[in-house]
Amino acid sequence: MVSxxxxxxxxxxxxxxxxxxxxxxxxxxxxxxxxxxxxxEAGGQIWRAPWASSPQGYESPEARDGxxxxxxxxxSSVTCLFGRRIWxxxxxxxVDLLGADGVEIFQAPHLIxxxxxxxxxIPFPGWTLPGVMGLAAATIMLKAHGxxxxxxxxxxxxxxxxxxxxxxYARKGHPPKAIIDLSGPSDWFAAxxxxxxxxxxxxxxxxxxxxIVSSRIPIYFRHAIRRAEGQDRISxxxxxxxxxxxxxxxxxxxxxxxxxxxxxxxxxxxxxVPRLLGADQVYRHELGGWIPECDPFGRTSLEHLxxxxxxxxxxxxxxxxxxxxxxxxxxAHDAGCIDAGAFAHQSAQALAEHxxxxxxxxxxxxxxxxxPAQVASIEADxxxxxxxxxxxxxxxxxxxxxxxxxxxxxxxxxxxxxPCQGRMCGDVAAExxxxxxxxxxxxxxxxxxxxxxxxxxxxxxxxRFDYADIPIPKPAPL
Amino acid sequence: xxxxxxxxxxSHHALVHINVDGVDCVAPAGEPLATSLLAAGYVMLRxxxxxxxxxxxxxxxxxCQECAIHVDGQIVQACxxxxxxxMVVQLRxxx
Amino acid sequence: MSTMHDLIVIxxxxxxxxxxxxxxxxxxDVAVIDRGPLCREASGVNAGTLTMQMTRVALIPYALRAHHxxxxxxxxxxxxxxxxxxxxxxxxxxxxxAELLAFRAGKRREAGAPITLITGQQAxxxxxxxxxxxxxxxxxxxxxxxxxxxxxxxxxxxxxxAGVTLTENNPATDIRQTSSGxxxxxxxxPLRAKRVVIAGGVWIEEMMGWxxxxxxxxxxxxxxxxxxxxxxxxxxxxxIANGLLSLKQYPHGTVVxxxxxxxxxxxxxxxxxxxxxRLVGNIRLACHAVPALKDAxxxxxxxxxxxxxRDALPAVGPVPGIHNAYVIGSIHSGYTSGPYLAxxxxxxxxxxxxxxxxxxxxxxxxxxxxxxG
Numbered sequence: 037m038v039s040x041x042x043x044x045x046x047x048x049x050x051x052x053x054x055x056x057x058x059x060x061x062x063x064x065x066x067x068x069x070x071x072x073x074x075x076x077e078a079g080g081q082i083w084r085a086p087w088a089s090s091p092q093g094y095e096s097p098e099a100r101d102g103x104x105x106x107x108x109x110x111x112s113s114v115t116c117l118f119g120r121r122i123w124x125x126x127x128x129x130x131v132d133l134l135g136a137d138g139v140e141i142f143q144a145p146h147l148i149x150x151x152x153x154x155x156x157x158i159p160f161p162g163w164t165l166p167g168v169m170g171l172a173a174a175t176i177m178l179k180a181h182g183x184x185x186x187x188x189x190x191x192x193x194x195x196x197x198x199x200x201x202x203x204x205y206a207r208k209g210h211p212p213k214a215i216i217d218l219s220g221p222s223d224w225f226a227a228x229x230x231x232x233x234x235x236x237x238x239x240x241x242x243x244x245x246x247x248i249v250s251s252r253i254p255i256y257f258r259h260a261i262r263r264a265e266g267q268d269r270i271s272x273x274x275x276x277x278x279x280x281x282x283x284x285x286x287x288x289x290x291x292x293x294x295x296x297x298x299x300x301x302x303x304x305x306x307x308x309v310p311r312l313l314g315a316d317q318v319y320r321h322e323l324g325g326w327i328p329e330c331d332p333f334g335r336t337s338l339e340h341l342x343x344x345x346x347x348x349x350x351x352x353x354x355x356x357x358x359x360x361x362x363x364x365x366x367x368a369h370d371a372g373c374i375d376a377g378a379f380a381h382q383s384a385q386a387l388a389e390h391x392x393x394x395x396x397x398x399x400x401x402x403x404x405x406x407x408p409a410q411v412a413s414i415e416a417d418x419x420x421x422x423x424x425x426x427x428x429x430x431x432x433x434x435x436x437x438x439x440x441x442x443x444x445x446x447x448x449x450x451x452x453x454x455p456c457q458g459r460m461c462g463d464v465a466a467e468x469x470x471x472x473x474x475x476x477x478x479x480x481x482x483x484x485x486x487x488x489x490x491x492x493x494x495x496x497x498x499x500r501f502d503y504a505d506i507p508i509p510k511p512a513p514l
Numbered sequence: 515x516x517x518x519x520x521x522x523x524x525s526h527h528a529l530v531h532i533n534v535d536g537v538d539c540v541a542p543a544g545e546p547l548a549t550s551l552l553a554a555g556y557v558m559l560r561x562x563x564x565x566x567x568x569x570x571x572x573x574x575x576x577x578c579q580e581c582a583i584h585v586d587g588q589i590v591q592a593c594x595x596x597x598x599x600x601m602v603v604q605l606r607x608x609x
Numbered sequence: 610m611s612t613m614h615d616l617i618v619i620x621x622x623x624x625x626x627x628x629x630x631x632x633x634x635x636x637x638d639v640a641v642i643d644r645g646p647l648c649r650e651a652s653g654v655n656a657g658t659l660t661m662q663m664t665r666v667a668l669i670p671y672a673l674r675a676h677h678x679x680x681x682x683x684x685x686x687x688x689x690x691x692x693x694x695x696x697x698x699x700x701x702x703x704x705x706x707a708e709l710l711a712f713r714a715g716k717r718r719e720a721g722a723p724i725t726l727i728t729g730q731q732a733x734x735x736x737x738x739x740x741x742x743x744x745x746x747x748x749x750x751x752x753x754x755x756x757x758x759x760x761x762x763x764x765x766x767x768x769x770x771a772g773v774t775l776t777e778n779n780p781a782t783d784i785r786q787t788s789s790g791x792x793x794x795x796x797x798x799p800l801r802a803k804r805v806v807i808a809g810g811v812w813i814e815e816m817m818g819w820x821x822x823x824x825x826x827x828x829x830x831x832x833x834x835x836x837x838x839x840x841x842x843x844x845x846x847x848x849i850a851n852g853l854l855s856l857k858q859y860p861h862g863t864v865v866x867x868x869x870x871x872x873x874x875x876x877x878x879x880x881x882x883x884x885x886x887r888l889v890g891n892i893r894l895a896c897h898a899v900p901a902l903k904d905a906x907x908x909x910x911x912x913x914x915x916x917x918x919r920d921a922l923p924a925v926g927p928v929p930g931i932h933n934a935y936v937i938g939s940i941h942s943g944y945t946s947g948p949y950l951a952x953x954x955x956x957x958x959x960x961x962x963x964x965x966x967x968x969x970x971x972x973x974x975x976x977x978x979x980x981x982g
Contacts, residue, residue, distance in 0.1 A: 074576060074594065076596075081575060087544075087545065088521075088523045088525045088527070088542070088545070123885075124883070124885040124888075126882050126883070126884070126885065127873075127882060130885070132885045139889075141885075154573065154575070154577045155573060155577075164562070164567055164568075164569060165568065165570075166557045166558040166559070166568050166569060166570025167557050167570060168570075168572070169570075169571065169572050169573075169574070170572055170573045170574070170578075172573065172574070172575060173571070173572065173573055173574035173575070176574045176575060177519070177549065177552075177574065181523075181545065181546070181549045182521060182522050182523025182524075182525070183519050183520070183521060183522065183549055183552060183553055184519065184520045184521075184522045185519055185520075186517045186518060186519060186520065208522045209522070210520065210522060267568075268558045268568045269517075269557050269558055269568070269570070295517045296519070296557075312882075314880050314882075419567075422562070422569075422572075422578065422580065423562070423579065424564055425562050425564040425565040425567065434762075437762055437765070437766065438646075438762070438765050438777075439646075439762075440646065440777070440778070441646065443649070444646045444649065444761065446758075447649070447653060447758040447759070447761055447762070448761070448762045450861075453908075453909070454579070454837065454838075454908070455579040455582060455608075455837045455906065455908050456577060456578050456579045457908065457909065459577050459578070460572075460573075460577065460578050484911075486909045486910060486911050487883055487885070487888075487909075487910050488907050488908075488909075488910065490576065491579065491582075491837060491906040491907060491908050492906060492907055493588055493589065493903070493904065493905070493906050493907070494836070494892050494895070494896055494902055494903050494904075494905055494906070494907055495588070495896075495903040495904065497888075497889050497892055497907065498889070498892065498893055498896060498903065499889075501893050503702055503703075503742070503897055504703075506890050506893050506894050506897070507890050508849075508851065508853055508890070508894065509851075509853050509869070509870065509871070510851070511709065511850075511851035511852060511853070512663065512851065512852035512853070512869065512941075513665060513921045513941065514665065514666055514713055514716060563837075563838040563861075563862060564838075564861070582906075587904070588904060589837075589904070589905075589906055608837050608838060608839050608905070608906065609838050609839060609840055609862055
């Protein structure tokens with residue numbers, strides 16, 4: 037069997053902004069740090085390294101920030117363990133990885149989890165058709181791979197990503213045919229004051245608006261996708277009006293011929309690792325869903341386990357950086373590398389910055405929050421669990437047959453049992469269950485986290501072995 | 515192909531040949547396979563195992579598993595798999 | 610004041626729920642309480658194997674009758690629990706294992722299990738998915754599996770249809786003896802009954818303590834794993850001679866890999882975790898037996914508690930010295946036998962003579978250790 041590498045003081049899971057900053061901070065303060073990510077380069081989703089463009093090519097502000105941080109990381113003493121899939125995290129913190137060289141095990145007394153979020157897409161009939169993709173997928177194609185959807189594409193959903201993607205593609209000469217925005221202009225205006233604290237973002241936002249306006253892209257405010265149509269691929273969609281809560285309301289439906297759709301309704305924290313380890317969880321609607329309970333430094337209920345970044349509550353990249361700094365300092369302090377005075381001194385600035393940034397991040401998180409009324413509007417035969425093709429009516433029937441928590445719902449229906457491990461359907465399925473029983477989300481719970489954290493092939497776990505080497509336990513009693 | 519996804523940035527990566535369901539394609543070495551397939555016009559990648567509905571890449575970040583297809587005989591997520599010269603891609607899922 | 614039930618069953622797993630179901634159908638007013646939802650602990654998360662080849666010799670007569678109950682679950686339970694009856698193969702890959710297999714199969718056959726020994730080649734004809742490395746196999750036609758996660762819904766429906774008062778998510782915290790029977794203290798208030806059945810799985814020890822009885826129960830933490838749906842790779846239940854592998858493919862295509870490899874955790878903490886190297890060991894063994902599994906992806910692995918008495922035989926019968934109190938549990942590899950033992954206990958509670966003897970716990974209360982073997 038492979039033996040664990042134990043030469044790190046702290047392991048950081050996730051190489052996005054929170055993970056990078058915490059790793060750099062911890063290493064600057066005397067800790068031996070291993071930074072683990074599945075991608076081959078640091079950056080996470082928001083700072084994803086541009087892959088397709090040449091280094092001299094166009095740079096977005098995110099790419100610039102990402103490059104700057106990647107340079108800092110390269111100059112630091114952090115050991116980068118990239119291109120490795122994390123499949124198990126267990127007590128006192130053992131991390132099992134799968135990389136190009138097979139299985140590896142790392143163990144360290146401190147663990148910082150910064151694994152980010154995944155996208156929430158509120159299901160509609162036809163959302164499983166090829167050509168319908170996530171909004172975050174669109175940003176990856178745009179930022180990292182220089183790929184645009186085919187000519188007739190529509191953009192739908194909610195939040196600042198909608199504007200960023202529309203403007204990004206418009207500038208490249210590939211504007212969407214239409215923007216279907218769940219919010220109305222008043223929602224955007226309501227978010228404006230919070231932008232005052234972030235002049236850089238304000239400028240960026242104005243730029244997006246100008247690009248969208250000058251491209252004359254039709255915008256359907258307070259609208260949502262009613263359904264997507266097509267055989268083996270999306271060929272059209274039908275949109276309809278919604279109220280301020282996201283509920284479908286009577287009004288003219290509009291059909292739009294299209295051969296691709298990018299749609300996203302916000303983000304859900306990816307809290308599987310703290311959950312797997314048994315850290316206390318709390319449901320925070322405004323922060324995207326279930327998150328580990330943390331102090332301002334990211335300390336969870338478990339000793340020497342820290343959770344930061346969007347996986348600990350949706351707050352965006354800037355807050356993730358200050359959270360990374362705080363967790364890196366806390367780990368250094370908790371490991372005895374810096375004393376209380378130095379810790380207080382160094383963290384004061386990051387705490388102040390954290391607070392300053394929160395007005396904006398709160399406003400953005402509010403914009404992309406789950407709208408329960410939108411979930412309530414999902415039609416009965418709509419697939420909720422893509423992996424297992426479980427529909428809303430299947431979930432409702434299970435609720436009526438007595439399923440009251442999400443794990444029971446999973447047993448009754450197989451919802452969440454497929455290879456995405458419930459990430460795509462979990463938030464919406466829990467919301468449907470809660471609504472059916474008129475319970476709050478806290479009461480219906482969350483999927484129990486299980487290894488592997490992502491599916492892995494059995495072949496890749498096996499390594500080389502002889503039958504004689506399998507440590508078969510002693511026979512069961514006869 | 516009219517409805518294929520379009521490359522809008524000139525890539526500086528070397529182009530290599532891969533085989534997709536018996537058809538020879540070129541793709542930049544190292545690019546996530548899912549992206550290359552979209553650019554080559556392969557939008558539908560597989561069918562769901564339960565109701566056999568058509569599916570394509572969805573999240574492009576390793577979460578949704580919709581792009582899990584056969585590459586060189588193994589199920590892999592196309593969005594997390596870099597293109598290599600000579601890859602044999604089969605557009606079918608685990609079942 | 611709450612209703613006086615004829616019977617309260619504490620613990621809504623297979624044992625408790627089946628006892629309650631037959632007691633209710635026998636005319637009793639029954640209440641079932643569970644700390645969580647029905648069949649969400651061992652009964653809902655185990656590998657579902659229904660086999661003679663992992664059953665203890667003393668339990669074979671019970672397991673054979675129970676297997677028939679599982680196979681006819683639709684009739685008596687009224688609901689599908691995904692039971693598939695198929696051939697079972699227990700493999701030996703080494704001379705030593707072959708010897709063990711021959712001995713164990715012989716003992717089980719003497720007890721009535723229709724197990725025959727066949728060569729590895731013959732096993733391959735029964736199960737083309739097998740590796741060609743098996744030297745010897747135990748073959749049994751009375752084998753198969755249930756889909757454990759379907760049992761909660763099935764028993765819930767059946768109990769409610771039988772008029773049982775069901776309270777889920779309601780942990781019991783004490784049992785008090787009263788002049789007319791028992792008062793069970795629960796989170797949602799006291800419940801009263803003339804009789805009580807303790808069916809709390811690994812938590813039986815604590816519950817027996819409420820009655821002043823010291824019944825030591827060991828907790829096993831079994832690891833399990835499941836692949837995503839894959840094309841048909843096998844059609845039988847496959848195990849190995851020493852019992853540390855169970856492998857089967859469900860009709861929807863997932864393959865469940867088990868065998869009782871131990872994780873870590875405790876019933877007190879209520880949490881358990883997988884030991885990755887044991888998972889790898891279990892998977893190596895699985896792929897050694899059925900090579901096509903190598904191409905599958907692991908979708909999920911989990912752990913479940915299993916209760917074991919000192920002699921690894923069931924604890925089923927009256928509680929000594931306490932009239933109208935009963936216990937049922939700790940049926941080692943007992944998913945197979947569970948429903949039948951529960952039916953026997955229900956018979957006893959209803960005042961009928963059980964068809965086979967129960968497993969009274971008097972033997973487990975004596976302080977001196979039992980002789981080995």
